[in-house]
Amino acid sequence: MLREHRHIKQYELASKERYIKRLEMENELMRDFLSLTERK
Numbered sequence: 001m002l003r004e005h006r007h008i009k010q011y012e013l014a015s016k017e018r019y020i021k022r023l024e025m026e027n028e029l030m031r032d033f034l035s036l037t038e039r040k
Helices: 002-039
Strands: none
Touching: none
16 A cells, blocks of 8 residues: 555656656747747
């Protein structure tokens, strides 16, 4: 039971990290897009 719980925690951490990485990527894309539009 304890081992199962730890496995679930690792899974939650991994999914959170993936979510954060996706947000960071989207933020970078938005920054690039905004800088491109500001240049014109």
